Amino acid sequence: MILKKTRRSLMIVMTKDTMQIVREQDVVPFRNRVRELSTKIGMSLVNQTKLITAASELVRNMLKYANGGKVMLETVSKNAQSGIRLIFMDQGPGITNVQQAMQDGFSTGKSLGLGLPGAKRLVNEFDINSIPGEGTTVTIIHWKHGR
Amino acid sequence: MNKIAQLLQNNKKQILESWMQNQLADASLRDDLISNEELRRQSDELISGLARATSSGNMDNIYTPEYEPVVEILSDISITRARQGFSPRETGMYVLSLKQAISTVLEEKYSEQPEVLYKELITTHKLLDNLSMVTFDTFIKGREEVILRQTDEINEISTPVIRVWEGILALPIIGTLDSARTQIVMENLLEEIVNTGSSIAILDISGVPAVDSLVAQHLIKTVSATRLMGAECIISGIRAEIAQTIVHLGIDLSNIKTKASLASALQLAFSMRSVEVRKINKNTGFSLTR
Amino acid sequence: MDRIPILKMGPFLLVTIQVDLYDRLALNLENDLISMVSKTGARGVLIDISAVSIVDSFMGRILGNIASMSRIMDAETVVVGMQPAVAITLVELGLTLQGVYTALDVEKGMELLRDKIGVMNDPEEDEEEPDDSND
Missing domain, CATH: 1.10.490.130 (Globin-like)
Known part of the structure; x- marks a missing residue:
């Protein structure tokens, strides 16, 4: 008998959108788009700011290490709660040691090394998948009420 | 069928x-x-x-x-x-x-x-x-x-921000401070700092039953956020057992102004704002000079 | 134009950031501001970020850099008007802008700067600044 998951805990994707990020100037319209989506689902200002800041960190990484990529922007719903899911996909060099990259203060560039771990702290769900030589995919979800 | x-x-x-x-x-x-x-x-x-x-x-x-x-x-x-x-x-x-x-x-x-x-x-x-x-x-x-x-x-009700003096806010925290609560406390406090243009906030933790490293971390975060806004934060209401656990756990609060009671925190706040409270005459009672 | 205007007010430099920053713009600001400090011998830098809705680790780093660079040139930096949501986010991100002075608004920021550098540039001490601020 299969009754592990009731259909209520499934995540439903309500809207879907893709943006190409190739230049630094693309970051501003991208951030505005995220703000627009999160306002639409009624996210509070603090949660919006957290989400956009996390997104900003991830987009910067994409531009810096992979010369850009694309982002999928989705509004999702689970357990009657709505949220925003962002999927950052690039075809850059990938990260050889993900664990290390997730540590505070670690950077191969000259930054503070807060990008990845900081972004993770800012959002509710964070998932990173990287294959050296093929690229990196980072998925973040932030719920309307921030939990 | x-x-x-x-x-x-x-x-x-x-x-x-x-x-x-x-x-x-x-x-x-x-x-x-x-x-x-x-x-x-x-x-x-x-x-x-x-x-x-x-x-x-x-x-x-x-x-x-x-x-x-x-x-x-x-x-x-x-x-x-x-x-x-x-x-x-x-x-x-x-x-x-x-x-x-x-x-x-x-x-x-x-x-x-x-x-x-x-x-x-x-x-x-x-x-x-x-x-x-x-x-x-x-x-x-x-x-x-x-x-x-x-x-x-409960979270909404239990985090009132009180304006105790011009430029001084007090926030008595009652009950356990978890991360969700810290969020609300921070939001309310910072919002009120902007609204009133206050430069000093007193966080009174007399009503917090226990302070562990997680709670301390939340307190430190709140203080940091207040400072980023340009206001100073004083933590008051530190009871003896709380001071003991803080030291035993090795939590560093040396960058934060702490006071044992709300009264002494208020006194500190007054002196930071160059406000003086003193007794004058029995008949005239209480007066404040700046 | 990728430039943010810098105003000179007596011994201070005043920058009001009104647009969403992207990295190039922030870097330009750092360069412009530091060369302005050296050119004018300013004693204080005031950056108003009340209109900025996002400060991420890069921009946080730029703010920190501006403060440390000006300090070497004997100028103090005050960041004023940070939005509550931005402050909460920065703390969560792990960035507390150590070494940067902060104030609630431009007025309080000016006051703080005057305090920090001593009022020596202003010989008539009991006279307040020619009144352009609304008390």
């Missing part, structure tokens, strides 16, 4: 009557919470849904599309009942008494064929047991929603 579906369709009236009787006979029926008509309407709807679902031949997996309407009805019923204040037993009995009703009808119909009767009874019981689990599941979910809402309300 299988026997149960047939039975549900042909003998719907009889089953409904018998079920209603069972429910009405039950001493625990809360006729103060639900009217008879409402109960009959709900029950009728459920039997019809069940008849449609069982006609597919699927008798044991209720997490399939054909059972969706049934599960939907049951979930709705138990969620509304959870909110209305029914006990889980009462909600569970609702489905379990249907089991009784169907069994009675089955017995009458197949009294000549004990083998068939036995098989059908087992199937029916299994199905209805599963369905009653759904009511428990959703009942608990409904209750959890109530609890969550109340937690939010």
Whole structure:
């Protein structure tokens, strides 16, 4: 008998959108788009700011290490709660040691090394998948009420 | 078409009557919470849904599309009942008494064929047991929603920001400080700092039962955020046992202004704002000079 | 134009960031501001970020850099008007802008700067600044 998951805990994707990020100037319209989506689902200002800041960190990484990529922007719903899911996909060099990259203060560039771990702290769900030589995919979800 | 579906369709009236009787006979029926008509309407709807679902031949997996309407009805019923204040037993009995009703009808119909009767009874019981689990599941979910809402309300109420003097805010924290609460405290405090243009905030933790490293971290975060805004933060109400645990845990609060009591924090705040409070004459009482 | 205007007010430099920053713009600001400090011999830098809705680790780093660079040139930096949501986010991000002075608004920021560098540039001490601020 299969009754592990009731259909209520499934995540439903309500809207879907893709943006190409190739230049630094693309970051501003991208951030505005995220703000627009999160306002639409009624996210509070603090949660919006957290989400956009996390997104900003991830987009910067994409531009810096992979010369850009694309982002999928989705509004999702689970357990009657709505949220925003962002999927950052690039075809850059990938990260050889993900664990290390997730540590505070670690950077191969000259930054503070807060990008990845900081972004993770800012959002509710964070998932990173990287294959050296093929690229990196980072998925973040932030719920309307921030939990 | 299988026997149960047939039975549900042909003998719907009889089953409904018998079920209603069972429910009405039950001493625990809360006729103060639900009217008879409402109960009959709900029950009728459920039997019809069940008849449609069982006609597919699927008798044991209720997490399939054909059972969706049934599960939907049951979930709705138990969620509304959870909110209305029914006990889980009462909600569970609702489905379990249907089991009784169907069994009675089955017995009458197949009294000549004990083998068939036995098989059908087992199937029916299994199905209805599963369905009653759904009511428990959703009942608990409904209750959890109530609890969550109340937690939010408590959080909202229990974090007042008080303007104690021009440019000085006080925020008494009562109860445990977890991360969700810290968020609210921070938001309220920072919002109020902007609104009042205050440059000093006193965080009084006399009402916090215990400070562990996590709570301390939350406090430090709040202080840091206040400083980023351009205001200074004083933590007051540090009791002896809290000071002890803080040192034992090796938490570093040396960058933060701390005071034992709200009064001494206020005094510090006054001196930071160059405000002086002093006693003058018995008759003129109390005066403040800047 | 990828430039943010810098105003000179007596011994201070005043920058009001009104647009959403992207990295190039922030880097330009750092360069412009530091060369302005050296050119004018300013004693204080005031950056108003009340209109900025996002400060991420990069921009946080730029703010920190501006503060440390000006300090070497004997100028103090005050960041004023940070939004509550931005402050909460920065703390969560792990960035507390150590070494950067902060104030609630431009007025309080000016006051703080005057305090920090001593009022020596202003010989008539009991006279307040020619009144352009609304008390």
